[in-house]
Amino acid sequence: MGQAIGQARPPIAAAHLRTDAWWALPLTVVVVLGAFGAYSTWAAFQNAHYFAAPYLSPFYSPCLYRSCLHATFGGGLPDIYLPIIGLLSPAFLILIGPLSFRLTCYYYRKAYYRSFWLAPVACAVRDVKPGYSGETRFPLILQSFHRYTWYVAVLFIVLLTWDALLAFRFPTGFGIGVGTLVMWINVVLLAAYTFSCHSCRHICGGHVNVFSKAPGRYRVWHLVRRLNERHPVYAWLSLGSVGLTDLYIRLVSMGVIRDLRII
C-alpha cells in the first residue's frame, strides 16, 4: 500500500467530538427491539390464547396440524409428534422463519450493529471493541444468506394472507370485525416490508446490467426500488403491527376486550 498507512493520525485522544445527542437513536432502537423481543418471547412461551375465531395470531401461523385450533389449510395435516414440540411452543419453530429474515435484513443489521454490537454506536464515534472482522467470519458471514430467508419470508406472506382471508369467515358466516382489519393491515405492512427488501430488488432486476434489453425486469425493479426507499419505515411499522396483531387476538381470546363486528 501507499505511504499513508502507518503515518501519524491527528493526535486527538477523544473517542469522539460530537456534541449532539448521538446516543438517542441507538438507545431508542435498544428499547424498541428489546421490548418486542421480550413480548414475542413471552407470547411464544404461552402456547395459548393465539386464536379467537376467526382470527389466528401471526406468531402461531401456519397452524398446520389437525389438533391446531385453527388449521391453516382445510382439515389440517396429520399430527406429527416431534419431541421438541412437546417441550416448546410451536411458535418457536414458526418464528424462526420471520426472525431469520429480520435478523439478516440489511436495515436491521444497521440498527443492531449500532445499538447492540456498538460497531459503531454512532457515526464518527469510536468502536467499543478493538478487534473487527465485519461479516467475513462465522457467525456474521451467514448474513450473506439473507436471500434464502427472503424466500422463506415470501412463503409466510402467502400463509398470513390466507389467514387474513379466513378472518372473514365467522362461525355465523361472512363478516368483518376489527380483528379482520387488524390482520389485513398487518399483512399489508409485512408484504410492504418483504417486497421492499434489498434482496428482492436485486432478484427482480438489480442483477441486470442492460435494462434496455430487459424492459419487464426494469419495470419490476423500478417499482421495488421505489418501495425500497421506504424499507426502514416498513421494517418498523410491520414489527409493530405483528406484535399488536398478536396482542389484539390474545386479548380477545382471553376475554379482556370484545371484538367489534363491523359487518
Place this chain on the structure above:
Amino acid sequence: MPTYTMRVFRGDPGGGEFKDYRVETGEGMVVLDVIHRIQATQAPDLACRWNCKAGKCGSCSAEVNGQPRLMCMTRMNLFADGETVSVAPIRTFPIIRDLVADVSYNFEKAKQVPPLRLRPPDPDGKYRMMQEDVDRPQEFHKCIECFLCQDVCHVIRDHEDKKRAFAGPRFFIKIAGLDMHPLDTRDRSAFIKDQAGVGLCNITKCCTEVCPEHIHITDNGIIPLKERMADGFDPIVWLLRKFRGKSTSRIGRDRTSR
C-alpha cells in the same frame, strides 16, 4: 452579530492541541469563512485546504463538532450564538498540518480498481447505451471525492489494520458503477470479495449519512455489490438465468478476467 468560540485543531504529526478563537460572524457565513477570518485576523499560519467554496471540489473536508462535513457547506447559523464549535481535521488519515490531512491512501486504492473492459462495438462500429442503462452508474458519478465517507467509515477509521484489505465506501461505489455499466465485460467478483473486502462492511450507513452529494452509497452501491456476491451461491437465481439466457446479466461476463 453572532459570536462563536471556534475550537480549532492546531498541530502536525509531532503533536497538537485545540486552540480557541473568538470570532464574530456575518449573515450567511459558513465554517470555511470563519476559518479564513481566523487566518486573516488571528492565526495567519493556520493551514486548511480549500478550493471552490461551492461544495463541488471536495477539498475542505473536516470534522465540525465531531461530524464529518465540508466546511464550505456548513452554515454558522446551525449553531447557537455563543456556542463553542470544534473544527478538527478528518481523523482517519495522517495529518500534514492543522486541518490538512494526507488522503493519498485513497489515490492508492483508486489505482487498484479494475477498469472498464468494453464489449465489442455494434456492427456499425458505435457503442450505444440507453438512459435506463446508465441511471445507476450516473448516481455514483456525482461523487466529488471529498472522502468524508472514507473518513467516517469505522472499518478504516477505528481499525488501522484493515486499511490494506478494505477499499472503503468511495471505491465501492466506483466499483459498483463499473460493474453495473452496460458496456462492461469484466468480472470483478474476486476483486470485490478478496481485495476490496466488501465483507468487512457491516452497512451501518454512516457513509451515506455524511455524503454531501446525497449519494445512496450503502443502498445503491454496497448492498448491490453484496447481493452480486450472494448470486454466486443462489441456486434459484442460477436456474432462472439458465432459462433466460445470458445477454443482460453478469453471468455472461468474462470469468477469465479475474
